[in-house]
Amino acid sequence: MKKEEIAEDFKEKAELSNADLDYFFQKAEFTSLQKNEHLIRTGDQKVHFVLIQSGCLMTYFKDQSEHVHAIQFGQEMWWTGDLDAIFNKHPSNYAIKALTPAEVYLLNKENFEDLNQHHPVFESYFRKLFQNALISHQKRIIRNISYTAEEKYLEFVKLHPRLELIVPQKYIASYMGITPEFLSKLKRKLAQS
Incomplete structure (x- = not known):
């Protein structure tokens, strides 16, 4: 994905000008990650x-106990981060690692605030982003407390069809709140159906 494609995605969510987008790319730090790099x-x-x-x-x-609990998987044009640590200035409660080689843009709190102050249209963009994230989070809570393991897995595959090809099974199981062994049994059962 190139800057132009990122700009188009931004523009689908808010009426951003080229000056707004240029300012984002000035403020955001670009970095590349290797697979398994934190x-x-x-x-x-x-x-x-x-x-x-x-x-x-x-x-x-x-x-x-050093058990890994997957909170989120993110792909192209997804945002992630420990928002509590970012906005309340304390150490991160979470870790973020690349499951594949990745390229990312980073905004620290100061640059995030500066971006919103100097280009207020970003406030609308981020409000929509946070609103959609909250809706998605609430739906995930409902799935976690009311769906069977099979229903959780089928919904995961429906919502994230490509992730199963990228993400190790142990992390998918962790995300769903089940063991990798149980997920293997579940997948065998579904394959036989």
């Missing part, structure tokens, strides 16, 4: 709001 580790003080240009990132939490 962008943020739990406890990091320097955290960013992350726009994924290409590749796949996983945001996760590690519990006291």
Whole structure:
């Protein structure tokens, strides 16, 4: 995905001018990641709001037993980051790593605020972004508390058809709140149906 494609995606969500977009690209830091490279580790003080240009990132939490709990998978034009750490200036509770080679744009809190202040149309863009993220989060909570494992898996595949080809099964199982072994059994059962 190129800058022009990112600009088009932005414009679908808000009426951004070329000057608005140029300012975004001035403020956002571009970086590349190798597969399995961490962008943020739990406890990091320097955290960013992350726009994924290409590749796949996983945001996760590690519990006291060192079990990885996948919180989110992000692909092209997804945003991720520990918003609590970014906006409340404390160490990150989460880690973010690349599951594939990836290219991302990073906004720290200061540049995020500067972008919104100097180009207020971004406030509308981010409001829509956060609104959609909250809706998606609420739907995920409902799935987690009311769906069977099979229903969760089928919904995951429906919502994220390409991810199963990219993301290791152990992370998909973690995201769904089941063991990798149970997910394997479930997939075998579905394949036989």
